[in-house]
Amino acid sequence: xxxxxxxxxxxxxxxxxxxxxxxxxxxxxxxxxxxxxxxxxxxxxxxxxxxxxxxxxxxxxxxxxxxxxxxxxxxxxxxxxxxxx
Numbered sequence: 001x002x003x004x005x006x007x008x009x010x011x012x013x014x015x016x017x018x019x020x021x022x023x024x025x026x027x028x029x030x031x032x033x034x035x036x037x038x039x040x041x042x043x044x045x046x047x048x049x050x051x052x053x054x055x056x057x058x059x060x061x062x063x064x065x066x067x068x069x070x071x072x073x074x075x076x077x078x079x080x081x082x083x084x085x
Contacts, residue, residue: 013082017057017075021049025071029061037072045074 022045037045037058046052053074060068 012084013080015057016079016081017055017073017077018079019076020073021053021076022072022074025061025073026063026069029063029069029071032059032061032071033068034059041070041072045072049074 035058037056041058042052042056045056055075055078057073057075057078059071061071063069
């Protein structure tokens with residue numbers, strides 16, 4: 001995931017997910033607001049993977065609908081990388 005003022009030309013922050021095991025989000029979205037996963041979301045992904053994920057990441061994002069969409073990603077690791085990309 002990349003973040004910045006204008007993603008057309010560059011971005012200044014990336015979240016790099018290593019070994020993602022579960023991804024539930026639209027292909028295109030913007031303005032994510034991160035939060036702790038709910039107990040229902042953790043249960044859902046744990047059932048899907050047959051184990052609790054190492055790094056569960058939840059957020060709400062604008063996917064050009066009337067309401068924000070809830071998103072969930074589970075991976076082995078997440079790295080926050082800063083710099084011009």
